[in-house]
Amino acid sequence: MRTVGGTLEDFERDLISNLYYQRGTTVESASGPDAYHTLAVTVRDRLVDRYARTAAAHYAANPRFVYYLSAEYLLGRQLRQNLLYTGTEPWLRPVAEDLGAPLEELEAYDVEPGLGNGGLGRLAACLLDSMATLDIPAVGYGIRYEFGIFKQAFRDGAQVERPDDWTFYGNPWEFPAPDDRQVVGFYGTTARSLDDPTGLRRQWTPGETVRGEPSHMLVPGFGTQTVNMIRLWRARASRESFDLSRFSAGQYKEAVEDIVRAENISKVLYPDDSTEQGRELRLKQQYFLVACSLRDIIRRYRLRNTGWDAFPAKVVVQLNDTHPVMAITELMRLLVDVYRVDWDLAWSITRRTFNYTCHTLLPEALETWPVALLERLLPRHLEIIYSINHFFLQEVAATYPGDVDKLRRLSIIEEGPERRVRMAHLAVVGSTAVNGVAELHTRLLTATTLRDFAELWPYKFHNVTNGVTPRRFIRLANPRLSALITDRLGDEGWLTDLERLERLGDAVDDPEFLARWREAKRQNKVDLARHVERSTGVVIDPEAMCDVMIKRFHEYKRQHLKLLHVITLFNRIRENPDLDVVPRTVLFGGKAAPGYHAMKLLIHLVNAVAEAVDTDPVVSRRLKVVLVPDYNVTKAQFIIPAADLSEQISLAGKEASGTGNMKLALNGAVTIGTLDGANIEIRDRVGAENFFLFGLDTAEAADLRHHYRPRAFYEQDPELRAAVDAIASGVFAKGDRALFAPVVDAMLGRDEYLALADYRSYVDCQEAVDEAWRDQDRWTRMSVLNSARSGFFSSDRTARDYCDLIWRVEPVPVPS
Ligand code: F55
Structure with missing residues (x-):
């Protein structure tokens, strides 16, 4: 049987042939979709041979x-992944040139x-x-x-x-x-x-x-x-x-x-x-x-x-x-x-x-x-x-x-x-x-x-x-950090044995390594800023702390708690324009189910607050709020490498695990979070000193639920009151007090997920975050340690756990 060749020349020959025989066109007259489709099938063909050998090995065994x-x-x-997995990734640039199509355009067709x-x-x-x-x-x-x-x-x-x-x-x-x-x-x-x-x-x-x-x-x-x-x-x-x-x-x-x-x-x-x-x-x-x-x-x-x-x-x-x-x-x-x-x-x-x-x-x-x-x-x-x-x-x-x-x-x-x-x-x-x-x-x-x-x-x-694949969420998403890790550890073995990241821990005393780590994160922010500007028109500062909350919009995940923090920062800066605040970009991403009206309204409010922040000349110099539209796996791969702070703020006892928390920690974001889901296991591993913990735990939340009065928290805390009142006042709705009234009513009425109870602890914890950020060496060490100590959260470990505990299956090697 004819199988595909292994050299760049073979690849280029197959590419031209596929363009001609599968799309019926030539390089001179190929459209964008022609070029993309041809590249994709040429890469795909390099997996078919392995697939056939896998089927044969499985049949025999x-x-x-x-x-x-x-x-x-x-x-x-699929495109970048399959390029990486077939070892043809280094050819992408020359091949795109052969096709006469800019790389970015080719990738845009890879939905x-x-x-x-x-x-x-x-x-x-x-x-x-x-x-x-x-x-x-x-x-x-x-x-x-x-x-x-x-x-x-x-x-x-x-x-x-x-x-x-x-x-x-x-x-x-x-x-x-x-x-x-x-x-x-x-x-x-x-x-x-x-x-x-x-x-x-x-x-x-x-x-x-x-x-x-x-x-x-x-x-x-x-x-x-x-x-x-x-x-x-x-x-x-x-x-x-x-x-x-x-x-x-x-x-x-x-x-x-x-x-x-x-x-x-x-x-x-x-x-x-x-x-x-x-x-x-x-x-x-x-x-x-x-x-x-x-x-x-x-x-x-x-x-x-x-x-x-x-x-x-x-x-x-x-x-x-x-x-x-x-x-x-x-x-x-x-x-x-x-x-x-x-x-x-x-x-x-x-x-x-x-x-x-x-x-x-x-x-x-x-x-x-x-x-x-x-x-x-x-x-x-x-x-x-x-x-x-x-x-x-x-x-x-x-x-x-x-x-x-x-x-x-x-x-x-x-x-x-x-x-x-x-x-x-x-x-x-x-x-x-x-x-x-x-x-x-x-x-x-x-x-x-x-x-x-x-x-x-x-x-x-x-x-x-749970776990996440380091191939997609570190190697593909974050090539800069990956190159740095490989350089430090000597080879790419960490990609299939993620606990090896542990050895990065030694690097926290190496100023040169820390500088390179910080520079990789900064470059990632420059890239992200380009994407954000293209999709929203908002310009973000790569020097600012990148504070991200990316996940489906759900009440239990408490995007509204994050928003109360944002409004508090907004109020503080407006009240005291000379306040020494840490510049932040707060980045939200996520969809609400089409029938979930409360969350669709919250999305509307996030966008309204973003606009208020952006149009205020004083505030907008230190704070930016962006809701990245159409959050999906592709967007996650752009955002996660640029994140400095990972928001994992669900009410304790509600989030089964979370997996974004793992992806972010592995890419060197520091978590601010509750004792919920896998946050607990992340904190146990990265160390309490490298994790910003706040809020009620599961037992405390269950207790409080019995006699909870959100209004008591609202009345006691002037900053909380000011934040809620700002929403109620209509300042984010051009004076329309009715538009976001249901958000306020939900908070002061039942506050199902105890956001008001956790507000003070959360906002104070964010001050500790600022404090840590001001010492960039300290922050970078925390960042490195988050990554170094999160190897456990590889989905390879998860799959192995399923194999040992539940499936009792053995690997079947496939011969080359
Ligand atoms: C999809 C359809 C229905 Cl009908 C209900 C729920 C879902 C869904 O998407 N659930 C979901 O994503 N659950 C999440 O699973 C993750 C993986 O285990 C957990 O990390 C996360 O905590 C959990 O909310």
Whole structure:
């Protein structure tokens, strides 16, 4: 077989050939998209050979595979990553010249697939990267949404959402695999299987069927030969759906009705769960994903295995939150109804196959589905859930005789005016292992949210602290700091063994190293300033402290607390124009779910405050506020390397883990944060003296909640009062007192997340930050130590933890 050559000359030859034979054009007449697409496929081809060898090695070894099921992936841009992973990165410049296209223009066509909302989707991408890097046989399954997470723009400061037509120019990174298509059913009826006296086997006759068409993207490992894949499903109508007779009769809309209904399933990513609409469609998406994926997993299993006994030994499925949990009932249905396996054996196989990762503590984020909806959409699955619950509750009753309250709390079915299925309960009952994503999170899960389960099955619960891939978030995002680290440590080994960063600790006594570190951060700020000016017109000073809060807008994350700090600085400078303040650029980034009105209003307020700061001649010399539009993985890669201060200020006990906190610390930002999520583990490692801690801890917050009166804090603290009053006064709304009144009311009314209680501690802590910043040597040492001591937060370590604790899989090396 012809494989691609390894030299720059080979690359250039293939490039011209691909341009000619794939795009049908020449360098002289190529458009921007032609040039980008050709470069992309030429890079991609350099992974195909490794991918084929990976498949061959996996086939020969017949290993245990990890199947990662996730409704979301945030993969980030592919071009630079794949250049790096194929060792062709140094050729980018000469190659761009060959194509006659400026590098920046080529990269602008490299759109990121926005197939996720936030941390959960990005974690999935980091884990896939690490599994490939560790030579773990793995496949990621997901949905190929036609429209990803909406694009965020601002109109007069308010968020407006635009569709993300991410495949407009085509997606050069994906391979269609039409031969592996699957058929999925919905609705319909169930009936007894006449030959089954137990009544546990039944037959489902769906009322509607839809095709799932897969395509895959390659997931290369770094510094290894393994190339795994992520398989994404797209919904298509079955071939007979087009109604020719109606079309001929001029009924054009009716003729394509079924096609539209089928294709709507993979039409759009749901922007979080805060909107009521489309609940049925969302459940359809979830079942579509798991039905297609499980059939594919079984197909792959049967390539090398027969019978069902070996299934749990060869297949381990990780459920990324509850969104794919219907897979548990679907595997039961396939085993019992289709493959005629006895219920007990099927249940044993199923429980040994699945594991579940929980990503939240917020009760409102725990997914439940109305029984009535399931009864209509997936009638057989509801029956199976009832049977699972029946046997489970029998077990519970035997363990806790007479404890009906226990039964009610543990049941998969929530009783009430509207009966609902608790997906997290189904997940725990149907899994071998359940994990939280940071130590505190796991502790709180087992002590509160899933307490009864943790009492019943303590051995099921594990902690696997999240991590991030150093390849994307240090090496690709921050080439300057990476070069400095490599220079100091002697080689690039740290990229796959991140604990080696520890040795940077010695460098804090080397003034030359500190100067180079500071200069790298400064240059990163110059780059960021260029991007910010281009996208917002705001000019930022690279000498100022870069204070960043980048994450989805959510009340529990408390962007409003940060804003109260900003307004306090604004008030202080206005009151005392000669005040000696540390110049800061406060950079926000993040989207609010389109239906989450409180957070959309807060975004509007952030923009309004930014404008007030910017138009005040005195304030604007020392303070800048920017809300970077359309925050995504690409923007994160620009912002994180420039950050000096990382804002991780959620109310203690609410943020499961956070992963931005890790990315920022690894890039030398110092954290100001609460004792929440993985902040605790970051502080333990970097040292209390290199972390700005403030606020209530989880227990204090829970106590205060009982007798909390936000007004008391407002009345006691003149600076807090001035900040809240400024919002209420309408100064940020051209005198309109009504516009931001709901923000004020929420703060003084319930203040659900105790922002006012933490305000004084936070603002004082920011003074300590200023104090540290004034001593730039001290600050740089803190910065270096944050990076040096955060090696634990590599997703390679996270993936290894999953392997050891939960998956029990072994690497399969792929020969060159
Ligand atoms: C997406 C869809 C729904 Cl319906 C609900 C939640 C989400 C989502 O995006 N959740 C999410 O991102 N959770 C985050 O997961 C991260 C990775 O574990 C954590 O670090 C973070 O604390 C958590 O909020």
